[in-house]
Amino acid sequence: MELLSQTIICGILLGGMYALIAIGMTLIMGVMNIVNLAHGALVMVGMYVTYVCAQEFGVDPYLGMFVAMLVLFFLGCLIQKFMINRLVEVESILPENQVLLTVGIMLVLTEGIRLIFKSDYRSVVTSYSSDTLYFSGMAISVPMLTGFFIAMLFTFLLHLFLTRTDLGKSIRATAQDRDAAVYMGINASKITMITFGLGAALAAAGGSLLLPLFYLWPDIGHLFTAKSFIITILGGLGSTGGAIVGGLILGIAESLGATYISMGYKDVVGLVIFLLVLLFLPGGVRSLVKRWQA
Amino acid sequence: MLKVKNLNAAYKDLQVLWDVAFEVKQGELVVLLGANGAGKTTTLNAISGLVASRTGTIEFLGQDIINLPGHKIAQMGITHVPEGRRLFPEMSVRENLEIGSLMPEAKAKRQETIKKVYELFPILAEKRNQDAGKLSGGQQQMLAIGRGLMALPKLLIMDEPSLGLAPVLVSQIFDIVKEINKQGVTVLLVEQNVVRTLGMCDRAYVLDNGRMTISGTGSELLNDEHIKEAYLGI
Numbered sequence: 170m171e172l173l174s175q176t177i178i179c180g181i182l183l184g185g186m187y188a189l190i191a192i193g194m195t196l197i198m199g200v201m202n203i204v205n206l207a208h209g210a211l212v213m214v215g216m217y218v219t220y221v222c223a224q225e226f227g228v229d230p231y232l233g234m235f236v237a238m239l240v241l242f243f244l245g246c247l248i249q250k251f252m253i254n255r256l257v258e259v260e261s262i263l264p265e266n267q268v269l270l271t272v273g274i275m276l277v278l279t280e281g282i283r284l285i286f287k288s289d290y291r292s293v294v295t296s297y298s299s300d301t302l303y304f305s306g307m308a309i310s311v312p313m314l315t316g317f318f319i320a321m322l323f324t325f326l327l328h329l330f331l332t333r334t335d336l337g338k339s340i341r342a343t344a345q346d347r348d349a350a351v352y353m354g355i356n357a358s359k360i361t362m363i364t365f366g367l368g369a370a371l372a373a374a375g376g377s378l379l380l381p382l383f384y385l386w387p388d389i390g391h392l393f394t395a396k397s398f399i400i401t402i403l404g405g406l407g408s409t410g411g412a413i414v415g416g417l418i419l420g421i422a423e424s425l426g427a428t429y430i431s432m433g434y435k436d437v438v439g440l441v442i443f444l445l446v447l448l449f450l451p452g453g454v455r456s457l458v459k460r461w462q463a
Numbered sequence: 464m465l466k467v468k469n470l471n472a473a474y475k476d477l478q479v480l481w482d483v484a485f486e487v488k489q490g491e492l493v494v495l496l497g498a499n500g501a502g503k504t505t506t507l508n509a510i511s512g513l514v515a516s517r518t519g520t521i522e523f524l525g526q527d528i529i530n531l532p533g534h535k536i537a538q539m540g541i542t543h544v545p546e547g548r549r550l551f552p553e554m555s556v557r558e559n560l561e562i563g564s565l566m567p568e569a570k571a572k573r574q575e576t577i578k579k580v581y582e583l584f585p586i587l588a589e590k591r592n593q594d595a596g597k598l599s600g601g602q603q604q605m606l607a608i609g610r611g612l613m614a615l616p617k618l619l620i621m622d623e624p625s626l627g628l629a630p631v632l633v634s635q636i637f638d639i640v641k642e643i644n645k646q647g648v649t650v651l652l653v654e655q656n657v658v659r660t661l662g663m664c665d666r667a668y669v670l671d672n673g674r675m676t677i678s679g680t681g682s683e684l685l686n687d688e689h690i691k692e693a694y695l696g697i
Protein backbone atom coordinates (compact mmCIF):
# COMPACT_ATOMS: atom_id res chain seq x y z
CA MET A 170 0.00 0.00 0.00
CA GLU A 171 2.79 2.42 0.90
CA LEU A 172 4.53 1.50 -2.32
CA LEU A 173 1.44 2.31 -4.35
CA SER A 174 0.82 5.66 -2.67
CA GLN A 175 4.48 6.54 -2.89
CA THR A 176 4.46 5.67 -6.57
CA ILE A 177 1.38 7.79 -7.21
CA ILE A 178 2.73 10.75 -5.27
CA CYS A 179 5.99 10.52 -7.17
CA GLY A 180 3.99 10.49 -10.38
CA ILE A 181 2.03 13.56 -9.39
CA LEU A 182 5.20 15.46 -8.48
CA LEU A 183 6.86 14.49 -11.74
CA GLY A 184 3.68 15.24 -13.68
CA GLY A 185 3.47 18.75 -12.27
CA MET A 186 6.88 19.52 -13.71
CA TYR A 187 6.02 17.91 -17.05
CA ALA A 188 2.86 19.99 -17.10
CA LEU A 189 4.86 23.22 -16.89
CA ILE A 190 6.82 22.20 -19.99
CA ALA A 191 3.65 21.19 -21.80
CA ILE A 192 1.94 24.47 -20.90
CA GLY A 193 4.78 26.21 -22.71
CA MET A 194 4.04 24.10 -25.77
CA THR A 195 0.31 24.78 -25.45
CA LEU A 196 0.85 28.53 -25.33
CA ILE A 197 2.92 28.43 -28.50
CA MET A 198 0.44 26.17 -30.22
CA GLY A 199 -2.34 28.57 -29.28
CA VAL A 200 -0.97 31.64 -31.04
CA MET A 201 0.89 29.93 -33.87
CA ASN A 202 -1.40 27.00 -34.64
CA ILE A 203 1.54 24.71 -35.11
CA VAL A 204 3.05 21.99 -32.99
CA ASN A 205 6.51 23.09 -32.01
CA LEU A 206 8.61 19.96 -32.34
CA ALA A 207 11.65 21.90 -31.15
CA HIS A 208 10.04 22.33 -27.74
CA GLY A 209 11.98 19.52 -26.10
CA ALA A 210 15.19 20.90 -27.55
CA LEU A 211 14.38 24.21 -25.86
CA VAL A 212 13.94 22.32 -22.58
CA MET A 213 17.31 20.69 -23.18
CA VAL A 214 19.08 23.98 -23.93
CA GLY A 215 17.53 25.45 -20.79
CA MET A 216 18.86 22.54 -18.77
CA TYR A 217 22.35 23.11 -20.17
CA VAL A 218 22.20 26.77 -19.22
CA THR A 219 21.29 25.85 -15.66
CA TYR A 220 23.95 23.14 -15.73
CA VAL A 221 26.64 25.58 -16.82
CA CYS A 222 25.56 28.07 -14.16
CA ALA A 223 25.91 25.38 -11.52
CA GLN A 224 29.08 23.75 -12.81
CA GLU A 225 31.06 26.81 -13.88
CA PHE A 226 29.78 29.48 -11.54
CA GLY A 227 28.49 27.47 -8.62
CA VAL A 228 24.99 28.89 -8.96
CA ASP A 229 22.27 26.81 -7.32
CA PRO A 230 20.06 25.20 -10.00
CA TYR A 231 16.95 26.85 -8.57
CA LEU A 232 18.60 30.23 -9.15
CA GLY A 233 20.23 29.16 -12.39
CA MET A 234 16.72 28.39 -13.57
CA PHE A 235 15.98 32.10 -13.78
CA VAL A 236 19.06 32.67 -15.91
CA ALA A 237 17.95 29.79 -18.14
CA MET A 238 14.45 31.26 -18.42
CA LEU A 239 15.82 34.62 -19.45
CA VAL A 240 18.20 33.13 -22.00
CA LEU A 241 15.51 30.89 -23.44
CA PHE A 242 13.00 33.73 -23.57
CA PHE A 243 15.32 35.65 -25.86
CA LEU A 244 16.31 32.55 -27.80
CA GLY A 245 12.61 31.76 -28.31
CA CYS A 246 11.87 35.31 -29.49
CA LEU A 247 14.75 35.18 -31.95
CA ILE A 248 13.77 31.77 -33.33
CA GLN A 249 10.18 32.91 -33.80
CA LYS A 250 11.00 36.25 -35.34
CA PHE A 251 13.81 35.29 -37.68
CA MET A 252 12.97 31.71 -38.58
CA ILE A 253 9.40 30.57 -38.03
CA ASN A 254 7.80 33.93 -38.77
CA ARG A 255 9.47 33.98 -42.17
CA LEU A 256 7.40 30.97 -43.13
CA VAL A 257 4.20 32.10 -41.45
CA GLU A 258 4.17 35.27 -43.50
CA VAL A 259 4.24 33.36 -46.78
CA GLU A 260 0.68 32.19 -47.23
CA SER A 261 1.50 29.49 -49.76
CA ILE A 262 3.56 27.52 -47.24
CA LEU A 263 1.34 25.03 -45.49
CA PRO A 264 1.35 24.70 -41.69
CA GLU A 265 2.69 21.17 -42.14
CA ASN A 266 5.85 22.66 -43.55
CA GLN A 267 6.13 25.12 -40.70
CA VAL A 268 6.18 22.07 -38.45
CA LEU A 269 9.05 20.68 -40.55
CA LEU A 270 10.97 23.86 -39.85
CA THR A 271 10.64 23.25 -36.11
CA VAL A 272 12.18 19.80 -36.68
CA GLY A 273 15.11 21.53 -38.36
CA ILE A 274 15.46 23.93 -35.46
CA MET A 275 15.39 20.98 -33.07
CA LEU A 276 18.24 19.32 -34.97
CA VAL A 277 20.34 22.48 -35.03
CA LEU A 278 19.91 23.04 -31.30
CA THR A 279 20.65 19.41 -30.46
CA GLU A 280 23.75 19.21 -32.64
CA GLY A 281 24.91 22.66 -31.57
CA ILE A 282 24.83 21.57 -27.95
CA ARG A 283 26.57 18.31 -28.86
CA LEU A 284 29.32 20.31 -30.50
CA ILE A 285 29.99 22.19 -27.29
CA PHE A 286 29.30 19.58 -24.63
CA LYS A 287 29.81 16.28 -26.50
CA SER A 288 27.35 13.47 -25.93
CA ASP A 289 28.49 12.84 -22.34
CA TYR A 290 25.94 12.25 -19.62
CA ARG A 291 26.04 15.01 -17.10
CA SER A 292 24.30 15.73 -13.85
CA VAL A 293 24.12 18.45 -11.27
CA VAL A 294 24.81 17.40 -7.72
CA THR A 295 23.71 19.66 -4.90
CA SER A 296 23.84 19.24 -1.15
CA TYR A 297 20.15 18.37 -1.15
CA SER A 298 20.07 16.20 -4.29
CA SER A 299 19.52 12.98 -2.38
CA ASP A 300 17.54 14.41 0.54
CA THR A 301 14.42 12.46 1.25
CA LEU A 302 11.37 13.18 3.35
CA TYR A 303 9.84 10.27 5.19
CA PHE A 304 6.16 10.52 5.60
CA SER A 305 4.01 7.71 7.02
CA GLY A 306 6.18 5.01 5.52
CA MET A 307 6.73 6.75 2.20
CA ALA A 308 9.99 8.18 0.96
CA ILE A 309 9.63 11.38 -1.08
CA SER A 310 12.59 13.03 -2.77
CA VAL A 311 13.10 16.65 -1.76
CA PRO A 312 14.13 17.93 -5.23
CA MET A 313 10.97 16.38 -6.62
CA LEU A 314 8.80 18.03 -4.02
CA THR A 315 10.53 21.38 -4.49
CA GLY A 316 10.31 21.10 -8.26
CA PHE A 317 6.63 20.31 -8.10
CA PHE A 318 5.78 23.29 -5.91
CA ILE A 319 7.83 25.70 -8.00
CA ALA A 320 6.15 24.34 -11.15
CA MET A 321 2.71 24.87 -9.61
CA LEU A 322 3.69 28.34 -8.47
CA PHE A 323 4.78 29.25 -12.00
CA THR A 324 1.56 27.83 -13.40
CA PHE A 325 -0.44 29.93 -10.99
CA LEU A 326 1.56 33.07 -11.81
CA LEU A 327 1.10 32.38 -15.51
CA HIS A 328 -2.62 32.06 -14.96
CA LEU A 329 -2.69 35.42 -13.19
CA PHE A 330 -0.65 36.95 -15.99
CA LEU A 331 -2.95 35.62 -18.70
CA THR A 332 -6.16 36.67 -16.98
CA ARG A 333 -5.23 39.87 -15.18
CA THR A 334 -2.87 41.82 -17.42
CA ASP A 335 -3.49 43.46 -20.78
CA LEU A 336 -0.48 41.70 -22.25
CA GLY A 337 -1.78 38.35 -21.05
CA LYS A 338 -5.24 39.06 -22.40
CA SER A 339 -3.69 40.13 -25.69
CA ILE A 340 -1.98 36.73 -25.90
CA ARG A 341 -5.28 34.94 -25.34
CA ALA A 342 -7.08 37.21 -27.79
CA THR A 343 -4.46 36.60 -30.47
CA ALA A 344 -4.78 32.85 -29.94
CA GLN A 345 -8.57 32.96 -30.21
CA ASP A 346 -8.88 35.23 -33.25
CA ARG A 347 -5.77 36.73 -34.77
CA ASP A 348 -7.50 39.18 -37.14
CA ALA A 349 -9.89 40.35 -34.46
CA ALA A 350 -6.87 41.01 -32.25
CA VAL A 351 -5.46 43.28 -34.95
CA TYR A 352 -8.78 45.17 -35.04
CA MET A 353 -8.21 45.82 -31.33
CA GLY A 354 -4.86 47.44 -32.11
CA ILE A 355 -2.87 44.43 -30.95
CA ASN A 356 0.44 43.92 -32.74
CA ALA A 357 -0.17 40.23 -33.39
CA SER A 358 3.33 39.56 -34.74
CA LYS A 359 4.90 40.98 -31.62
CA ILE A 360 2.53 39.05 -29.38
CA THR A 361 3.38 35.85 -31.24
CA MET A 362 7.06 36.47 -30.73
CA ILE A 363 6.63 37.19 -27.02
CA THR A 364 4.46 34.11 -26.60
CA PHE A 365 7.08 31.93 -28.22
CA GLY A 366 9.66 33.41 -25.87
CA LEU A 367 7.38 32.81 -22.91
CA GLY A 368 6.77 29.20 -23.97
CA ALA A 369 10.52 28.68 -24.28
CA ALA A 370 11.09 30.22 -20.84
CA LEU A 371 8.54 27.82 -19.32
CA ALA A 372 10.30 24.96 -21.08
CA ALA A 373 13.56 26.10 -19.52
CA ALA A 374 11.94 26.36 -16.10
CA GLY A 375 10.49 22.85 -16.31
CA GLY A 376 13.79 21.45 -17.55
CA SER A 377 15.77 23.15 -14.80
CA LEU A 378 13.42 21.77 -12.15
CA LEU A 379 13.92 18.28 -13.56
CA LEU A 380 17.71 18.71 -13.79
CA PRO A 381 18.44 17.24 -10.34
CA LEU A 382 16.37 14.17 -11.31
CA PHE A 383 17.54 13.39 -14.84
CA TYR A 384 20.84 12.75 -16.54
CA LEU A 385 21.50 15.45 -19.08
CA TRP A 386 22.69 14.78 -22.61
CA PRO A 387 21.90 16.49 -25.93
CA ASP A 388 19.26 14.01 -27.06
CA ILE A 389 17.17 14.33 -23.90
CA GLY A 390 15.17 16.94 -25.79
CA HIS A 391 13.37 14.29 -27.85
CA LEU A 392 12.06 12.77 -24.67
CA PHE A 393 10.54 16.07 -23.61
CA THR A 394 9.08 16.83 -27.02
CA ALA A 395 7.34 13.47 -26.91
CA LYS A 396 6.12 14.04 -23.36
CA SER A 397 4.77 17.53 -24.09
CA PHE A 398 3.08 16.26 -27.19
CA ILE A 399 1.46 13.39 -25.31
CA ILE A 400 0.33 15.76 -22.57
CA THR A 401 -1.17 18.32 -24.93
CA ILE A 402 -3.11 15.61 -26.74
CA LEU A 403 -4.17 14.07 -23.44
CA GLY A 404 -5.36 17.40 -22.09
CA GLY A 405 -7.12 18.42 -25.28
CA LEU A 406 -5.16 20.71 -27.56
CA GLY A 407 -4.69 24.26 -26.47
CA SER A 408 -5.95 24.28 -22.91
CA THR A 409 -3.75 25.16 -19.96
CA GLY A 410 -5.95 23.36 -17.45
CA GLY A 411 -5.95 20.34 -19.74
CA ALA A 412 -2.16 20.41 -19.82
CA ILE A 413 -2.04 20.16 -16.03
CA VAL A 414 -4.40 17.18 -16.01
CA GLY A 415 -2.50 15.62 -18.91
CA GLY A 416 0.81 16.17 -17.12
CA LEU A 417 -0.43 14.53 -13.95
CA ILE A 418 -1.84 11.54 -15.85
CA LEU A 419 1.43 11.05 -17.71
CA GLY A 420 3.49 11.45 -14.54
CA ILE A 421 1.40 8.90 -12.65
CA ALA A 422 1.38 6.46 -15.55
CA GLU A 423 5.14 6.64 -15.93
CA SER A 424 5.66 6.26 -12.25
CA LEU A 425 3.37 3.23 -12.06
CA GLY A 426 5.07 1.74 -15.09
CA ALA A 427 8.51 2.24 -13.57
CA THR A 428 7.52 0.67 -10.26
CA TYR A 429 5.35 -2.23 -11.40
CA ILE A 430 6.60 -3.10 -14.87
CA SER A 431 10.19 -2.00 -15.23
CA MET A 432 12.18 1.20 -15.04
CA GLY A 433 13.07 0.74 -18.69
CA TYR A 434 9.45 0.71 -19.80
CA LYS A 435 8.64 4.04 -18.17
CA ASP A 436 8.52 5.96 -21.45
CA VAL A 437 6.75 3.19 -23.30
CA VAL A 438 3.82 3.46 -20.87
CA GLY A 439 3.39 7.10 -21.86
CA LEU A 440 3.35 6.23 -25.54
CA VAL A 441 0.81 3.46 -25.02
CA ILE A 442 -1.49 5.86 -23.21
CA PHE A 443 -0.95 8.33 -26.00
CA LEU A 444 -2.06 5.83 -28.62
CA LEU A 445 -5.07 4.79 -26.56
CA VAL A 446 -6.16 8.40 -26.18
CA LEU A 447 -5.73 9.09 -29.88
CA LEU A 448 -7.82 6.02 -30.68
CA PHE A 449 -10.60 6.37 -28.15
CA LEU A 450 -10.61 9.97 -26.96
CA PRO A 451 -9.16 12.16 -29.70
CA GLY A 452 -10.38 15.33 -28.01
CA GLY A 453 -8.48 14.54 -24.83
CA VAL A 454 -9.66 14.97 -21.26
CA ARG A 455 -11.20 18.26 -22.25
CA SER A 456 -13.74 16.62 -24.54
CA LEU A 457 -14.65 14.28 -21.70
CA VAL A 458 -15.39 17.23 -19.45
CA LYS A 459 -17.48 18.85 -22.19
CA ARG A 460 -19.42 15.64 -22.77
CA TRP A 461 -20.06 15.37 -19.07
CA GLN A 462 -21.27 18.98 -18.84
CA ALA A 463 -23.62 18.59 -21.78
CA MET B 464 -11.71 62.70 -41.93
CA LEU B 465 -11.35 59.64 -44.17
CA LYS B 466 -10.59 60.07 -47.85
CA VAL B 467 -10.22 57.03 -50.05
CA LYS B 468 -8.85 57.45 -53.57
CA ASN B 469 -7.97 54.95 -56.33
CA LEU B 470 -8.29 52.05 -53.96
CA ASN B 471 -7.51 48.73 -55.60
CA ALA B 472 -7.47 45.53 -53.61
CA ALA B 473 -6.92 41.89 -54.46
CA TYR B 474 -6.81 38.44 -52.90
CA LYS B 475 -3.88 36.69 -54.55
CA ASP B 476 -4.71 37.03 -58.28
CA LEU B 477 -8.34 37.99 -57.81
CA GLN B 478 -8.81 41.75 -57.98
CA VAL B 479 -11.88 42.71 -55.98
CA LEU B 480 -11.80 46.52 -55.80
CA TRP B 481 -11.28 48.80 -58.79
CA ASP B 482 -10.39 52.46 -58.23
CA VAL B 483 -12.78 52.85 -55.34
CA ALA B 484 -13.11 56.41 -54.05
CA PHE B 485 -15.23 57.86 -51.30
CA GLU B 486 -15.09 60.15 -48.33
CA VAL B 487 -16.34 60.30 -44.76
CA LYS B 488 -16.41 63.70 -43.09
CA GLN B 489 -16.12 64.42 -39.39
CA GLY B 490 -19.36 63.60 -37.57
CA GLU B 491 -21.08 61.98 -40.52
CA LEU B 492 -22.89 58.69 -40.77
CA VAL B 493 -21.98 57.27 -44.15
CA VAL B 494 -23.42 54.08 -45.56
CA LEU B 495 -21.81 51.76 -48.04
CA LEU B 496 -24.32 49.63 -49.93
CA GLY B 497 -23.88 46.80 -52.36
CA ALA B 498 -24.98 43.31 -53.26
CA ASN B 499 -23.39 40.19 -51.81
CA GLY B 500 -19.82 39.88 -52.97
CA ALA B 501 -19.65 43.47 -54.23
CA GLY B 502 -16.55 44.11 -52.12
CA LYS B 503 -17.93 45.99 -49.11
CA THR B 504 -16.11 43.95 -46.51
CA THR B 505 -12.97 44.08 -48.60
CA THR B 506 -13.21 47.88 -48.69
CA LEU B 507 -13.52 48.06 -44.91
CA ASN B 508 -10.70 45.58 -44.36
CA ALA B 509 -8.49 47.51 -46.77
CA ILE B 510 -9.03 50.58 -44.60
CA SER B 511 -8.25 48.57 -41.46
CA GLY B 512 -5.11 47.14 -43.01
CA LEU B 513 -6.24 43.52 -43.13
CA VAL B 514 -6.19 43.03 -46.89
CA ALA B 515 -2.59 42.31 -47.71
CA SER B 516 -2.66 43.48 -51.30
CA ARG B 517 -3.93 47.03 -51.64
CA THR B 518 -2.88 50.17 -53.54
CA GLY B 519 -4.14 53.73 -53.77
CA THR B 520 -4.47 56.30 -51.02
CA ILE B 521 -6.39 56.08 -47.79
CA GLU B 522 -6.09 59.36 -45.98
CA PHE B 523 -7.14 59.43 -42.36
CA LEU B 524 -6.87 62.72 -40.48
CA GLY B 525 -4.52 63.95 -43.17
CA GLN B 526 -2.16 60.97 -43.06
CA ASP B 527 -1.89 58.27 -45.72
CA ILE B 528 -2.42 54.98 -43.92
CA ILE B 529 -2.37 52.62 -46.89
CA ASN B 530 0.99 51.10 -45.92
CA LEU B 531 0.49 50.95 -42.17
CA PRO B 532 0.02 47.58 -40.49
CA GLY B 533 -3.46 46.87 -39.12
CA HIS B 534 -2.69 47.42 -35.45
CA LYS B 535 -1.21 50.87 -36.14
CA ILE B 536 -4.36 51.87 -38.00
CA ALA B 537 -6.50 50.76 -35.08
CA GLN B 538 -4.24 52.72 -32.75
CA MET B 539 -4.85 55.86 -34.80
CA GLY B 540 -8.51 55.73 -33.91
CA ILE B 541 -10.21 53.63 -36.58
CA THR B 542 -12.21 50.95 -34.83
CA HIS B 543 -13.69 48.10 -36.78
CA VAL B 544 -16.78 46.15 -35.69
CA PRO B 545 -16.25 43.27 -38.08
CA GLU B 546 -18.62 41.16 -40.10
CA GLY B 547 -19.56 38.06 -38.13
CA ARG B 548 -18.75 39.83 -34.83
CA ARG B 549 -15.39 38.13 -34.34
CA LEU B 550 -15.56 38.17 -30.56
CA PHE B 551 -13.04 36.30 -28.46
CA PRO B 552 -15.27 33.31 -27.69
CA GLU B 553 -13.39 31.97 -24.68
CA MET B 554 -13.08 35.29 -22.96
CA SER B 555 -15.80 36.71 -20.76
CA VAL B 556 -18.02 39.60 -21.81
CA ARG B 557 -16.08 41.87 -19.52
CA GLU B 558 -12.73 40.73 -20.87
CA ASN B 559 -13.92 41.29 -24.43
CA LEU B 560 -14.77 44.85 -23.46
CA GLU B 561 -11.45 45.35 -21.69
CA ILE B 562 -9.48 44.11 -24.66
CA GLY B 563 -11.27 46.74 -26.74
CA SER B 564 -9.56 49.49 -24.76
CA LEU B 565 -5.84 48.80 -25.02
CA MET B 566 -4.73 52.20 -26.27
CA PRO B 567 -3.52 54.59 -23.54
CA GLU B 568 -6.41 57.09 -23.65
CA ALA B 569 -9.02 54.37 -23.89
CA LYS B 570 -7.33 52.43 -21.13
CA ALA B 571 -7.34 55.43 -18.82
CA LYS B 572 -11.11 55.70 -19.21
CA ARG B 573 -11.75 51.95 -19.25
CA GLN B 574 -14.01 51.67 -16.21
CA GLU B 575 -15.97 54.75 -17.20
CA THR B 576 -16.54 53.49 -20.76
CA ILE B 577 -17.52 50.01 -19.56
CA LYS B 578 -20.19 51.66 -17.42
CA LYS B 579 -21.51 53.56 -20.44
CA VAL B 580 -21.56 50.40 -22.55
CA TYR B 581 -23.48 48.60 -19.80
CA GLU B 582 -25.99 51.46 -19.76
CA LEU B 583 -26.38 51.16 -23.52
CA PHE B 584 -26.68 47.37 -23.34
CA PRO B 585 -27.93 46.35 -19.88
CA ILE B 586 -27.94 42.69 -20.89
CA LEU B 587 -24.14 42.79 -21.16
CA ALA B 588 -23.86 43.90 -17.55
CA GLU B 589 -26.02 40.95 -16.56
CA LYS B 590 -23.84 38.51 -18.51
CA ARG B 591 -20.52 40.16 -17.75
CA ASN B 592 -18.86 36.97 -16.49
CA GLN B 593 -20.15 34.68 -19.21
CA ASP B 594 -17.98 33.57 -22.10
CA ALA B 595 -18.73 35.58 -25.23
CA GLY B 596 -19.09 32.37 -27.22
CA LYS B 597 -22.10 31.40 -25.11
CA LEU B 598 -24.16 34.54 -25.83
CA SER B 599 -27.06 34.61 -28.26
CA GLY B 600 -26.56 36.19 -31.68
CA GLY B 601 -28.12 39.51 -30.67
CA GLN B 602 -26.13 39.71 -27.47
CA GLN B 603 -22.96 38.92 -29.39
CA GLN B 604 -23.66 41.77 -31.78
CA MET B 605 -24.21 44.14 -28.86
CA LEU B 606 -20.93 42.99 -27.36
CA ALA B 607 -19.16 43.51 -30.68
CA ILE B 608 -20.47 47.08 -30.85
CA GLY B 609 -19.71 47.65 -27.19
CA ARG B 610 -16.19 46.36 -27.66
CA GLY B 611 -15.80 48.79 -30.57
CA LEU B 612 -16.97 51.71 -28.43
CA MET B 613 -14.44 50.81 -25.74
CA ALA B 614 -11.66 52.11 -27.99
CA LEU B 615 -13.23 55.59 -27.94
CA PRO B 616 -13.05 55.55 -31.73
CA LYS B 617 -12.62 58.60 -33.92
CA LEU B 618 -14.08 56.61 -36.80
CA LEU B 619 -16.28 53.60 -36.13
CA ILE B 620 -16.53 51.13 -38.98
CA MET B 621 -19.39 48.65 -38.77
CA ASP B 622 -19.84 45.74 -41.14
CA GLU B 623 -23.44 44.49 -41.31
CA PRO B 624 -24.23 44.74 -37.62
CA SER B 625 -27.80 43.60 -38.27
CA LEU B 626 -26.81 40.40 -40.04
CA GLY B 627 -28.76 37.38 -38.85
CA LEU B 628 -30.73 39.18 -36.17
CA ALA B 629 -34.46 39.10 -35.52
CA PRO B 630 -36.35 42.17 -36.86
CA VAL B 631 -36.92 43.62 -33.38
CA LEU B 632 -33.22 43.47 -32.64
CA VAL B 633 -32.31 44.89 -36.06
CA SER B 634 -34.38 47.94 -35.27
CA GLN B 635 -32.76 48.27 -31.87
CA ILE B 636 -29.27 47.99 -33.34
CA PHE B 637 -30.03 50.73 -35.88
CA ASP B 638 -31.35 53.01 -33.15
CA ILE B 639 -28.12 52.49 -31.27
CA VAL B 640 -25.96 53.16 -34.32
CA LYS B 641 -27.85 56.43 -34.79
CA GLU B 642 -27.43 57.29 -31.13
CA ILE B 643 -23.69 56.58 -31.23
CA ASN B 644 -23.37 58.88 -34.24
CA LYS B 645 -25.40 61.59 -32.51
CA GLN B 646 -22.99 61.47 -29.60
CA GLY B 647 -20.26 62.59 -31.98
CA VAL B 648 -18.68 59.40 -33.31
CA THR B 649 -18.13 59.38 -37.06
CA VAL B 650 -19.61 56.18 -38.49
CA LEU B 651 -18.98 54.24 -41.69
CA LEU B 652 -21.66 51.59 -41.97
CA VAL B 653 -22.02 48.69 -44.36
CA GLU B 654 -25.54 47.37 -44.63
CA GLN B 655 -27.91 45.37 -46.78
CA ASN B 656 -30.95 46.92 -45.18
CA VAL B 657 -31.25 49.66 -47.79
CA VAL B 658 -34.44 51.50 -46.85
CA ARG B 659 -33.65 51.75 -43.19
CA THR B 660 -30.05 52.86 -43.61
CA LEU B 661 -30.70 55.35 -46.40
CA GLY B 662 -33.31 56.86 -44.14
CA MET B 663 -30.87 57.56 -41.34
CA CYS B 664 -27.53 58.30 -43.03
CA ASP B 665 -25.98 61.58 -44.14
CA ARG B 666 -24.57 60.19 -47.32
CA ALA B 667 -24.35 56.85 -49.07
CA TYR B 668 -22.26 55.09 -51.69
CA VAL B 669 -23.13 52.07 -53.77
CA LEU B 670 -20.51 49.50 -54.62
CA ASP B 671 -21.18 47.31 -57.61
CA ASN B 672 -18.77 44.53 -58.56
CA GLY B 673 -15.89 46.31 -56.91
CA ARG B 674 -16.59 49.74 -58.40
CA MET B 675 -18.29 52.77 -56.91
CA THR B 676 -21.33 53.46 -59.06
CA ILE B 677 -23.68 55.80 -57.25
CA SER B 678 -23.28 58.27 -54.43
CA GLY B 679 -25.36 60.96 -52.81
CA THR B 680 -27.34 61.89 -49.75
CA GLY B 681 -29.71 59.34 -48.26
CA SER B 682 -32.82 60.91 -49.74
CA GLU B 683 -31.20 61.35 -53.15
CA LEU B 684 -30.45 57.66 -53.25
CA LEU B 685 -33.88 56.70 -52.00
CA ASN B 686 -35.29 58.44 -55.06
CA ASP B 687 -32.69 57.11 -57.47
CA GLU B 688 -34.22 55.04 -60.27
CA HIS B 689 -31.38 52.53 -60.32
CA ILE B 690 -31.51 52.00 -56.57
CA LYS B 691 -35.26 51.58 -56.68
CA GLU B 692 -34.89 48.94 -59.31
CA ALA B 693 -31.89 47.07 -58.00
CA TYR B 694 -32.39 47.18 -54.26
CA LEU B 695 -35.96 48.13 -53.50
CA GLY B 696 -37.63 46.13 -56.23
CA ILE B 697 -39.91 48.99 -57.22
Ligand SMILES: Nc1ncnc2c1ncn2[C@@H]1O[C@H](COP(=O)(O)OP(=O)(O)OP(=O)(O)O)[C@@H](O)[C@H]1O
Pocket residue numbers: 474477479497498499500501502503504505506546
Ligand atom coordinates in the same frame (compact mmCIF):
# COMPACT_ATOMS: atom_id res chain seq x y z
N1 LIG C 1 -10.25 36.06 -48.00
C1 LIG C 1 -10.64 36.02 -49.28
N2 LIG C 1 -9.92 35.34 -50.19
C2 LIG C 1 -10.30 35.30 -51.48
N3 LIG C 1 -11.37 35.93 -51.98
C3 LIG C 1 -12.13 36.64 -51.13
C4 LIG C 1 -11.80 36.72 -49.73
N4 LIG C 1 -12.74 37.49 -49.13
C5 LIG C 1 -13.60 37.85 -50.08
N5 LIG C 1 -13.25 37.36 -51.30
C6 LIG C 1 -13.95 37.59 -52.57
O1 LIG C 1 -13.97 38.96 -52.79
C7 LIG C 1 -15.21 39.39 -53.31
C8 LIG C 1 -15.77 40.49 -52.44
O2 LIG C 1 -16.05 39.96 -51.16
P1 LIG C 1 -16.53 40.85 -49.93
O3 LIG C 1 -16.55 39.95 -48.75
O4 LIG C 1 -15.72 42.06 -49.86
O5 LIG C 1 -18.02 41.21 -50.37
P2 LIG C 1 -19.17 41.88 -49.52
O6 LIG C 1 -19.67 43.00 -50.35
O7 LIG C 1 -18.73 42.18 -48.15
O8 LIG C 1 -20.25 40.70 -49.51
P3 LIG C 1 -21.30 40.28 -48.37
O9 LIG C 1 -22.47 41.16 -48.51
O10 LIG C 1 -21.63 38.86 -48.72
O11 LIG C 1 -20.63 40.40 -47.05
C9 LIG C 1 -16.08 38.16 -53.39
O12 LIG C 1 -16.08 37.71 -54.72
C10 LIG C 1 -15.40 37.17 -52.49
O13 LIG C 1 -15.59 35.88 -52.97
Ligand SMILES: [Mg+2]
Pocket residue numbers: 503504505546622
Ligand atom coordinates in the same frame (compact mmCIF):
# COMPACT_ATOMS: atom_id res chain seq x y z
MG1 LIG D 1 -19.27 41.53 -46.32
